[in-house]
Structures are given as C-alpha cells and as structure tokens.
Amino acid sequence: MSTDDPNFTIPKASYTAPLISLLSSDVISQTSKCMFIGGIPAVWHNDKSTNIMTSSRNTSVPSFENHLTVPIGHKKGLLSLPSASNESLQCSIPMSVTSRNSRMLLELPHPITQLNIETINQEKTRVSKRLRSLTHKSKGKRRDKIRDFRDRILNSLISPYQSGEIVRADRMLVMIKEIVGNVKENFDGDELESRVYERWKEYIVVLRRTYSSSEPLMLQFYDIAKAPNADNAKQQSPRVGFSLNSKISAKFYNILDKSISLTARQGDDTFSYILKCNNQTKALRWLYFIKSSLGHDMNTMFNIYIHHVGQFLQVKIPENILEKAVQSIEEVHIREKKTGYEVQHSVLLQYLKNTIKAKFKHENISFSNSWFCFRFYDRLEWVADNSELLFIGNVLYTPTFQLEYRTIELTSVYTPTYKLEEPVPIEGFLARLTSTSGRSKGLVHDFYKISYFFTNKNLLFFTKYYRVLPPASENYFLASQVSSKTPIVYEQCLYPSDGNGHIAWLRDDFTTGDDHCFSEFERRTQQIVRAEGLIDLSRIVQVRAIPSSTMSHTQKLLSAHLWYASSGLIDNEEIQDSCFEIELATGCVIKLQAHSRHVRDRWILHLQLLSQFWAMHEQEQIQRQIAVRSANLNNLNACEYVDSNAGQQINHLELKYTEADTKINNISSMISTTLVLKSGFLYHKRKKHSTFNQFFALLCPGFLILFNIFKRSKNTGAWKKTSYFEHYLTIPISECYIYAGFAAELDLLESKSETRGTQLERHSVPRLHTNGWRSQEEECSLCFTLWFGKKRNISNYERNISKQQAKPVALHLEKNPGLIKMVAKLGLTGRSVMFMTNSRQDRDQWVSRILGEMDRF
Known part of the structure; x- marks a missing residue:
C-alpha cells in the first residue's frame, strides 16, 4: 500500500473495526485510556503465581466477525477465547447438524421466501393489471422486481436440497400452549385463551425440505438426545412436527426477548409453540425465514x-x-x-x-x-x-x-454551565487496613492485605494482587529492575491519536496494534471476573487522608516488608504517611494505604473526581427517566399504570406520540471498550419456591456477576453493615436463554393458574423508590429469567458404547431400559434463575443488554 494513498482497508472481523465504524478516532482514543497509579509491591514480584498471568498474554486472537465486542469464555481459573462460530450446538450434538462444511450454514445469512403458489400468482397478476392502468407504471414494476428478487433467493437456497434434507437446524427452548375454546378462521395466538401444555424444554428445531410443492418446508422438534445425524436419521423420529402452510400464524411472542410464536391447528386442537433462541440474531433470521416461506407480505x-x-x-x-x-x-x-x-x-x-x-x-x-x-x-x-x-x-x-x-x-453529565466528560479509569496496588466489617484488628492479628484496585464505569473493584498484570505498552513488569524503568504514575492509551485525529498504528502496523488492544481488553475483563468485591463510587461521601498514627506497629512493619522488602523503612515518614480512608453513605469506612505519600494524594484526587462525576450522573439519569415518562404520559393522556406496563398497554399507532432518551439508552453497550455494560440492584431467587434476595449485579462481557450487599449475624440473623459488596455468584451467559413478560410469570409463585385469558386483571402494586421514581408494574413486567440446560453426556455416552463396547455391556443396557430412559430425561427441562428489577424500564435495559451480549457469541 502506498503511503500517499489515503484509502486502506482493515479486516471486518478485527477488534477495532466495530469501533472505527461507530465512533470518531478522538472518542475511541479517550474511551480506551487507563491510568496506573502507584508502585509495584515487592511481594508481587516474588510471588510465583504471577507466572499464571503472564501466560494469558500469549493467547491467540480469533476472528469475531459481525460482533461488536469480543466473546470471552471461561476455563479453569483463566479466561480463554472460544471459536468465532455463533452456533449454539455443542460437540455432544451430532456434527452433521453443526459442521462448518454443512450446506445448512450457507443459507443462514440469507432469509428466503416461499415459492409462489400458482393460483395466488394468477390472482395477483389479474389485480395488478387492473391497477396498472390507474397508477404509475413504475410502482407495479417495482413490486414485480422485488417479488422476482425474493424468488431468486428462494430458488438458490432450496433447490440444492432434496426432499427430506435439513435446511436449517438450531437448538431452541420451546414451550407449548394449547388454545382453549373456539378458534376462528383468522385466529391470533395472543388474542386467545391458552393453557400451558408443556413447559420450557430444550429441543433441536429442524426445518426440513418436503416432497410437496405447495408446502415445501416442515418444522420438526427433536429431543436433544435424539438429534438427527448420519447414524440414526432413519431410526429417530421427531417429538413434534408440522408443515408450514398458510394456516400457520408466525410472529413475535415477546418483542423484548425476541421469542417467536407459531400457532398451528392439529386436528381438532390448536397449539401455540413459543420458540426461544439463545440470541437475537438467530431469532430474527428464523422468524424472517418462516414468515417468508408462509408467503407473508414483506415491507421493503x-x-x-x-x-x-x-x-x-x-x-x-x-x-x-x-x-x-x-x-x-x-x-x-x-x-x-x-x-x-x-x-x-x-x-x-x-x-x-x-x-x-x-x-x-x-x-x-x-x-x-x-x-x-x-x-x-x-x-x-x-x-x-x-x-x-x-x-x-x-x-x-x-x-x-x-x-x-x-x-x-456517550456517558457524560450536563450542568447549567458546562459538559462534564467521564474521567479516565484508574488502577493500581493498595493495601487494605480494614476487613469487611470495618475492623482493623481481628481476634489475634492486625488486618493487612495488599490488593489490586481498579475502576470501570461507576464501580471500584479489588482482587488479589497475584491475579493481575498491570497495564503496560511493553512488558516492563517482567524486567529484573522494575523500579528504574516503570514510572509511578502513567497513562495507557490503546488508540493514541495526533492532533488531526489519526491513530498512530491504524494504517502502518494494524495487526500488532489490534492484537495489543484485544489483549488489553481481555486483561481488563479478567480483572472484573476475578474481583473479590466492589464499591459503588456514586455512594462515596468523602475520600480523605489520615495520619500514619492510625496504623499499628504490626501494620507498619508489614507495609515496609511487603511493599519494599526492607523492614528498616518502618520509620520512613514518606512511606508510612500514605494512608487514606473512604467513607460511604452507609457510614462504613474503608482504610487503605498506598505506595507512598505522593501516590496516596493521586488516588485521593482521582477517586474524588470519579465519585463526584458518577453521583451527578446517577442523579441526572433518574431526572431524565422521570422527564421522559412525564412527556409520554402527557402525550398519550395516560396514567402511570400504562407506562409501567407499556409492553401490554401501548398500541403501535400511539408510538409516534412517544419519546425516548438517547443518553438513557446510549450506544456504550455496543462499544468494546465498555466492560461494565450494566450494573445495579437486582432481586434474585435460585429456586421457584424460595424468596427473593437483593444483590448488586453487573453485566460484563460473557458473564453476569452477583455481589452480596450485606452479611447476616450467624446467631440472630440480623443485618450487618459491610464496607463493600462481596462476590457471590458468577453466571456465564453464553449457553443460557433469557425470557421475560408472560413467559416469566410462570416462574412466580403467585401464578397459581396456568390459564391466561384475554382480559388481564390488575395485580400491580404502587411502588415509591428512594430516588424519587414511582411505578405501578405488574409483577411479570419486573421479572426476567435465565434458563440453563444440564449435562447430557451420560445419555449420549450410553447410546454410543452399546455399539462400540463388548457384548456384555450392550446386554446390560438392554436388560435395564428403565435406567437408560431415566438418564435420557435428566436435564431436558433444565433449571431457571429468576430476577426482579425495580421498574419496567430497568427490566427492559437488563434484558436488552444481556441479549446483546448473547449475540456476541
């Protein structure tokens, strides 16, 4: 490439491509910055566990085409990168369904339409001829061109498949409902009473070519353990199957979680099949494919x-x-x-x-x-x-x-006089002088632990010092004389730009620069997943320096030894006078010690800036939400109940009179430099018959992490104040499903009846929150559920060893068919984890952000 040529290309599957497509170079440069504050403690160099972290620098960089951030998987203690495939079928499913060489994958990006039925074509031709004389000629020609274009796509995709071959296949979560009462000819699944015929269950959903020219496609549901492949295609039969014809109603069951509803008549009964894909992209393609094959008019x-x-x-x-x-x-x-x-x-x-x-x-x-x-x-x-x-x-x-x-x-705060941009995140080593309960001395020993602190968005995390590798453009931290090469305070910028908005390495050394950015993204994500606890910066009241006299003699001795490996520095005032404390809104105080007095002052300064910004940002967000709701209620002349249950109450004709705020629903969740995609308080219960408990939750690339917000007394069960939120549970979201609305209502204990009519009774409760927000949601408008499958390797293994192992093993399996049947059913219904939010708006944001993360996989 000539240096004089202003045109150049970068791979679309690279880490940088989505960023440069959405944001300007100056914004990318600003959002990628990170500041390291403080020296490196001597104990960090001496700990052999740091060798584990250095190995993560050498991870391979995969392709992640059409994803806006990098998918990160979880492996035994470390995070690793999965393949770029967006397929949900694991290796336990036959490879004939998911193989990269399968013709099924070739048509996934290309939705198609149904072959035109001859009688319908004749009628459309007759009507179009009559209208052509009354309308402009170009309009009729355009419809013909679009129809011909869709027919060419259909022929190119279906023609390679013979009758009986699989056109599409995916793993989906399916719930079956039976329509109750009389069904009219032009029925609509959402307008009819129904009862749950079969609860959520995971199937392999297959779209197969048929012999019929009028009904060329059939939809089949296979049990996970009986998925069709080359070995058992003739032996296994689908659990459910029906042809796609004009009598099928296909649409979204829930526009928030993108679940699909297929309503079909089977004899005298009518069933509604609720299909839930594990990401939005699959759901859109499947519904488009089905509606096109049914001959529905498509808006172009x-x-x-x-x-x-x-x-x-x-x-x-x-x-x-x-x-x-x-x-x-x-x-x-x-x-x-x-x-x-x-x-x-x-x-x-x-x-x-x-x-x-x-x-x-x-x-x-x-x-x-x-x-x-x-x-x-x-x-x-x-x-x-x-x-x-x-x-x-x-x-x-x-x-x-x-x-x-x-x-x-992007994230910013507007004041009456100026616009306040988000401060640069900071990180570095600090020593904790107080425990979870805020005590500096236990029953026997003084409390002193060195941890690694880092901020991302409105949260201050900390983790064990040996689990991290500080940021650096070069590997200074592996050198023998680190103190002479590493500055005490420095800023890292992944996308350095000049005064003209040009990124230094974008043209000349793209591969190296992009790989380094990806490696840094992985490092920062690993830190969040491994965090022991966190502090909400918006709830910090004050950050202030404290004298060294607050430290005990033991703590001073430990600081000199662990930071500098020299006990003789115990009386050095520059080193010992490096303590400060963070006071929270709850009254709890966290005492910390930095590397030196200068480093302590920098930590106090930046923590104060971050705390002020995020406190103002939280207040501005709630004011914007109240303003948007008030404007919508005034425009629609509606009440709070309508706004709180907008998904069921708002008609599409009223949408043009409503408003939305770009800052509340900003695009930061689609930017890979944003690691905390969503955070806040959630109510969570792990079992249906348990009660909701409040947790602090955050969504980061690949994981939903829960933190305990308090501890209880072991004797009385009373609530005890804690200095920070402690890690409770990490949920990988790559292999789960999420659903909300009426589907999640079945997981509530109050849902005693499984029959839903057309007229909904109001069971809303007026709610008033401490931040001034008021709402009247139905409970189902507040909840969403994560559904997980379970392992099925046992059933697959036993089915395979009957062919490969010795005869006694096969005879044993034949003599115990009940055991095999029981094992095959284990895990098919999976388990669900339910969450409840404070408002319908908060629920919508959580579901949208989680679905966006699922799309990346």
Missing part, C-alpha cells in the same frame, strides 16, 4: 424518523442494493481525511446514510456522529453495522418499532 420501504430535524423520510431501496446487502463483506474500507477518517459502512446502511445526507444537504445539520436504531415506546435498540440484520429488522419490526436516525451520545 424504509420509513425513517430523522431525530435531528423531527421529520420522517421514506426511502425505497434499489434492487442492486438489496442484492449486495446479502453478500458477506470481509474488509472495512477507510479513507484518511485531513482530520479523522471516513469509514465505508455495509452497503444498505451506507446507502441510507448517503440518502439522508443528500436530502438535508441544504440545511445546516451535521450527521457525522449519527446512527440507526429501532424505538419501541421509551426503549432504543441500536443497529449493528450489518445490512442483512437491518433489512430483516425493518421487515419484522414494522409497525411495532420505529426506525430512527439519532446522534450517538
């Missing part, structure tokens, strides 16, 4: 609300753009300008951006920092840089959602 018109000017813009997509939209793109084209970069987005999004820019070119409006999102009431769902998903989303979401073009806003 983009009705975009331009938030900058408050106007709607209708855009017709040319046929050549639609054809390019389904093609995979391996590289991102970038043009270096005098200041910053110009990034070429995927075909469809770039066409829409250019159309909007050309439409309002005569107006003084800047669209440089804008992006697309779908809005439902007061919730925004930002669109990934993927033409296929945008096209499918526009088809399926209309008219429930409104496609909008908004300005991207």
Whole structure:
C-alpha cells in the first residue's frame, strides 16, 4: 500500500473495526485510556503465581466477525477465547447438524421466501393489471422486481436440497400452549385463551425440505438426545412436527426477548409453540425465514424518523442494493481525511446514510456522529453495522418499532454551565487496613492485605494482587529492575491519536496494534471476573487522608516488608504517611494505604473526581427517566399504570406520540471498550419456591456477576453493615436463554393458574423508590429469567458404547431400559434463575443488554 494513498482497508472481523465504524478516532482514543497509579509491591514480584498471568498474554486472537465486542469464555481459573462460530450446538450434538462444511450454514445469512403458489400468482397478476392502468407504471414494476428478487433467493437456497434434507437446524427452548375454546378462521395466538401444555424444554428445531410443492418446508422438534445425524436419521423420529402452510400464524411472542410464536391447528386442537433462541440474531433470521416461506407480505420501504430535524423520510431501496446487502463483506474500507477518517459502512446502511445526507444537504445539520436504531415506546435498540440484520429488522419490526436516525451520545453529565466528560479509569496496588466489617484488628492479628484496585464505569473493584498484570505498552513488569524503568504514575492509551485525529498504528502496523488492544481488553475483563468485591463510587461521601498514627506497629512493619522488602523503612515518614480512608453513605469506612505519600494524594484526587462525576450522573439519569415518562404520559393522556406496563398497554399507532432518551439508552453497550455494560440492584431467587434476595449485579462481557450487599449475624440473623459488596455468584451467559413478560410469570409463585385469558386483571402494586421514581408494574413486567440446560453426556455416552463396547455391556443396557430412559430425561427441562428489577424500564435495559451480549457469541 502506498503511503500517499489515503484509502486502506482493515479486516471486518478485527477488534477495532466495530469501533472505527461507530465512533470518531478522538472518542475511541479517550474511551480506551487507563491510568496506573502507584508502585509495584515487592511481594508481587516474588510471588510465583504471577507466572499464571503472564501466560494469558500469549493467547491467540480469533476472528469475531459481525460482533461488536469480543466473546470471552471461561476455563479453569483463566479466561480463554472460544471459536468465532455463533452456533449454539455443542460437540455432544451430532456434527452433521453443526459442521462448518454443512450446506445448512450457507443459507443462514440469507432469509428466503416461499415459492409462489400458482393460483395466488394468477390472482395477483389479474389485480395488478387492473391497477396498472390507474397508477404509475413504475410502482407495479417495482413490486414485480422485488417479488422476482425474493424468488431468486428462494430458488438458490432450496433447490440444492432434496426432499427430506435439513435446511436449517438450531437448538431452541420451546414451550407449548394449547388454545382453549373456539378458534376462528383468522385466529391470533395472543388474542386467545391458552393453557400451558408443556413447559420450557430444550429441543433441536429442524426445518426440513418436503416432497410437496405447495408446502415445501416442515418444522420438526427433536429431543436433544435424539438429534438427527448420519447414524440414526432413519431410526429417530421427531417429538413434534408440522408443515408450514398458510394456516400457520408466525410472529413475535415477546418483542423484548425476541421469542417467536407459531400457532398451528392439529386436528381438532390448536397449539401455540413459543420458540426461544439463545440470541437475537438467530431469532430474527428464523422468524424472517418462516414468515417468508408462509408467503407473508414483506415491507421493503424504509420509513425513517430523522431525530435531528423531527421529520420522517421514506426511502425505497434499489434492487442492486438489496442484492449486495446479502453478500458477506470481509474488509472495512477507510479513507484518511485531513482530520479523522471516513469509514465505508455495509452497503444498505451506507446507502441510507448517503440518502439522508443528500436530502438535508441544504440545511445546516451535521450527521457525522449519527446512527440507526429501532424505538419501541421509551426503549432504543441500536443497529449493528450489518445490512442483512437491518433489512430483516425493518421487515419484522414494522409497525411495532420505529426506525430512527439519532446522534450517538456517550456517558457524560450536563450542568447549567458546562459538559462534564467521564474521567479516565484508574488502577493500581493498595493495601487494605480494614476487613469487611470495618475492623482493623481481628481476634489475634492486625488486618493487612495488599490488593489490586481498579475502576470501570461507576464501580471500584479489588482482587488479589497475584491475579493481575498491570497495564503496560511493553512488558516492563517482567524486567529484573522494575523500579528504574516503570514510572509511578502513567497513562495507557490503546488508540493514541495526533492532533488531526489519526491513530498512530491504524494504517502502518494494524495487526500488532489490534492484537495489543484485544489483549488489553481481555486483561481488563479478567480483572472484573476475578474481583473479590466492589464499591459503588456514586455512594462515596468523602475520600480523605489520615495520619500514619492510625496504623499499628504490626501494620507498619508489614507495609515496609511487603511493599519494599526492607523492614528498616518502618520509620520512613514518606512511606508510612500514605494512608487514606473512604467513607460511604452507609457510614462504613474503608482504610487503605498506598505506595507512598505522593501516590496516596493521586488516588485521593482521582477517586474524588470519579465519585463526584458518577453521583451527578446517577442523579441526572433518574431526572431524565422521570422527564421522559412525564412527556409520554402527557402525550398519550395516560396514567402511570400504562407506562409501567407499556409492553401490554401501548398500541403501535400511539408510538409516534412517544419519546425516548438517547443518553438513557446510549450506544456504550455496543462499544468494546465498555466492560461494565450494566450494573445495579437486582432481586434474585435460585429456586421457584424460595424468596427473593437483593444483590448488586453487573453485566460484563460473557458473564453476569452477583455481589452480596450485606452479611447476616450467624446467631440472630440480623443485618450487618459491610464496607463493600462481596462476590457471590458468577453466571456465564453464553449457553443460557433469557425470557421475560408472560413467559416469566410462570416462574412466580403467585401464578397459581396456568390459564391466561384475554382480559388481564390488575395485580400491580404502587411502588415509591428512594430516588424519587414511582411505578405501578405488574409483577411479570419486573421479572426476567435465565434458563440453563444440564449435562447430557451420560445419555449420549450410553447410546454410543452399546455399539462400540463388548457384548456384555450392550446386554446390560438392554436388560435395564428403565435406567437408560431415566438418564435420557435428566436435564431436558433444565433449571431457571429468576430476577426482579425495580421498574419496567430497568427490566427492559437488563434484558436488552444481556441479549446483546448473547449475540456476541
């Protein structure tokens, strides 16, 4: 590549590609910064456990195409990177269903439509001829072109498959409901009374080619242990199966968790099948595929609300753009300008951006920092840089959602006089002088522990000192003379930019720079997953220095030995006068010691800045939420009950009169430099018949982590104050399902009846929170559930050894069929973990953020 050529490319599957596509180089540079404060304790160098952390530097960097952050898996003590495949089927499932060489995977990015039935085509042709004389000729031609275009996609995807071959297959969570009462001809599953026929159960859902030309596809549900493969395809039969025809009703069962509802008649009975994929991308593709095969009309018109000017813009997509939209793109084209970069987005999004820019070119409006999102009431769902998903989303979401073009806003605080940006995160080694209960002395020994503290968003974490590797552009920490090479305080910037907004390594040394950024992202994520406890920075009242006289003689001796490996420094005032304390809103005090007096002062300064910013940010967020709710209630002339249960109460015709706030639903969750995607208090119960307990929860890449907010007395059970939130549970979300709304209501104890009618009775309770928020939600509007499968290796193993092992083993299995049957059923219903939030708005954000994380896998 010539250095004079301003055009260059980077891999779309790289870590940096999603960032440069959404944000400017200056914003990327600012959000990637991290400041290290403090020296390295001598005990850290002497501990052999640091060798474990150095090995994580050499992890391989996989491809993660079309993901906005890097998926991180969990392995025995360390985090490792899984493959880039977005498949949910594990190795225990036959490889014929999930193999990369399978033709099934080739059509996954390409939703298709059903072959036109001859009689319907004749009727449509007759009507179109009559209307052609009354309307403009181009309109009729356009419909024919779109129909021909969809037919070509259908023929190209179905024609390679013979009758009986699998077209699509995925692991899904399925619940079956039976429709109660008389069913009209044009029925709708949500408008009918139903009862639960079969609770949530995991199946392999297969879409198979049939012999019929009028019903070319059949949907089949296979038990996990009986999934079709080359060895047993003729022997195993599906649990449920039905053809896809015009009598099937297909739509979203819940627009929040993207569960799919298929309502079908089977003889005299009518059943509703609720399908839950483990991510949104699969759900969108499956529903689009099914609706297309059923011959449903697909909306190809983009009705975009331009938030900058408050106007709607209708855009017709040319046929050549639609054809390019389904093609995979391996590289991102970038043009270096005098200041910053110009990034070429995927075909469809770039066409829409250019159309909007050309439409309002005569107006003084800047669209440089804008992006697309779908809005439902007061919730925004930002669109990934993927033409296929945008096209499918526009088809399926209309008219429930409104496609909008908004300005991207990151975390900041607006005051009457200035705008306050988010301070740079800090990290470093500190010694803890107080225990969880706030005591500096136990029954026998004085308390003194060196830990590694680090901040991310509004949280201050700490973990064991030997579990971390401090940030560095080079591996200074492995050198023998660290003190002479490592500065006490320094700032790390993963994307250093010059005065013109150009990132130093983006053109000339992209691979090395991108790998380093990815490695640093993994390091920071590992720290959060391994955190022992945390402190909410917004609940800090004061950070102040304290004299060294508050330390005992034992603590001074330990500080000199552990920090400097020299007991003779016990009387050095510069070293010992390095203590400070953090006072929380609960009255608890946390005493800490830094490397030196200078380092102590820097910690106090930056903690005060962070605490002030996040306290102001939390107050501003609740004010914005109250303002948005008030505006929506005034526009709709509704009550608080309608707002609290918007998913069931708001009609799509009323959506254009509602509002949403970009700062509340900001795009930071889609940016890989953001590690704390969501945090706050959640009520959690692990079993259906247990009670809800309050925890502090945070969502980070790949995991949902819960922290205890208090301890109870072992004797009386009374609540005891704690200085920080202590780690309780880490939940990997890559292999789970999430559902909310009426589906989660079945997990509540109060749901005594499993029959739901058309008229919902109100069981809402008025709630008033300490921050001023008021609501009247139904309980199901506050809850969401994570569903986990269990191991099934036993049943697969026993089925396989009957063919491979000696005859006595096979005879033993034949003589004990009941045991085999019992083992095969274990885990199929899985287990669920239920959560309850403080408000419907909070529930929507938690579910959206968790689903966004599932999409990355």
